[in-house]
Amino acid sequence: MKQHYSMGDRIFSICNYTMFGIFTLLCVFPFYYLFIQTISDNSLSASGQVTWYPKGIHFSNYVEVLKVKGLSNAALVSVARTVIGTIGTVIGSAFLGYLFTKRKMAGRVFWYRFVIITMYFNAGIIPWFIIMMNLNLTNNFWAYILPAIVSPFNVILVKTFVESLPEALEESAEMDGAGTIVLFSRIVFPLIVPIVATIAIFSAVSQWNSFMDTVFLMTNDKLYTLQFVLYKYLNESNSLAAIIRSGQGMENIDLSRVQTSTSIRTTVAMIVVTPILLVYPFFQRYFVKGIMIGAVKG
Numbered sequence: 001m002k003q004h005y006s007m008g009d010r011i012f013s014i015c016n017y018t019m020f021g022i023f024t025l026l027c028v029f030p031f032y033y034l035f036i037q038t039i040s041d042n043s044l045s046a047s048g049q050v051t052w053y054p055k056g057i058h059f060s061n062y063v064e065v066l067k068v069k070g071l072s073n074a075a076l077v078s079v080a081r082t083v084i085g086t087i088g089t090v091i092g093s094a095f096l097g098y099l100f101t102k103r104k105m106a107g108r109v110f111w112y113r114f115v116i117i118t119m120y121f122n123a124g125i126i127p128w129f130i131i132m133m134n135l136n137l138t139n140n141f142w143a144y145i146l147p148a149i150v151s152p153f154n155v156i157l158v159k160t161f162v163e164s165l166p167e168a169l170e171e172s173a174e175m176d177g178a179g180t181i182v183l184f185s186r187i188v189f190p191l192i193v194p195i196v197a198t199i200a201i202f203s204a205v206s207q208w209n210s211f212m213d214t215v216f217l218m219t220n221d222k223l224y225t226l227q228f229v230l231y232k233y234l235n236e237s238n239s240l241a242a243i244i245r246s247g248q249g250m251e252n253i254d255l256s257r258v259q260t261s262t263s264i265r266t267t268v269a270m271i272v273v274t275p276i277l278l279v280y281p282f283f284q285r286y287f288v289k290g291i292m293i294g295a296v297k298g
Contacts, residue, residue: 031273035135037060037266061267070221071229073267078226079275081144082207089203090196092149097158112159119152129216143213148206154199161195164190208276228288230272233264242283 037045041056049055065071099105100112137143166186173187189196211227218224 031277032268034270034273038270039246064272065264065267065271070224071226071271072227073222074224074229075271077141077223078208081141081225082204085145085148085207086200086203088145089148089154090153090199093154093182093199094158094189094196095152096128096150097155098162098188099180100155100159102180115150115152115155125216132217138217139223140217141223143217144207144225145211147213148203151199151203154202156198158192161192165191183262204279205276217260226272230268 033051036054037050038061039059040050040054040056041058042061100108102108105111130159132138132143132147137146168189169271170185171182178187209227211225211231213227214223214228215231218228
């Protein structure tokens, strides 16, 4: 059935699309700008002559940066902590959030409040470092995983989601002899996929972008993450560019491809940000549904 729109509706739609179109361009442009810097003539990029479109296109920056010592190992560490950390956070927070919906759980109210209060009080970096050191989590890969398994905010999201499910589903399974683990894994978990995907997004982005725990806890370069390596390279881009240039040799070299501090910074930044940009679209369809559960009652 054909709908008729008033002039006011049309003006509103045009303004709406225009505003969100501009907002989208503002969000996308930084990534586009970063990318064209990495594939442009390095001398033009360093002098600020590349702004709207790439000039002197080449892809040697990625080839040379990927040869830098320690980068591949750092990428492996980041992928490992992101995958394992996300799985651990999803399972830990989801199961604990489910348990807090069970009235028969001993001390349910006390433990729920005990977990939630940690959102508001933080002892600070020094007590945190002392605890991690006493737990032998310095220069230990599990320092990336264990502290993030239970997140109070994620527990709240799961608890709210589970409470919106019909209780009859679990009651019928309990009558057939299902225990807590079976109820959670076979009945509840398949129904809370939207909120699980939301938690997975939050956790994956947090794990991938984190580098301060590496700064404080890791002195073994084999445990450095990609974000920490980026942090180091951003601070040492000039010297790193000189090292790469010396490795290339200066005989018959194309000056447009000689590494500069700008090419190093932009290329490493692009390498670091690309994986999380590729993962996000696969979870996006669950994100809105998961985060909105419990926002509207009735």
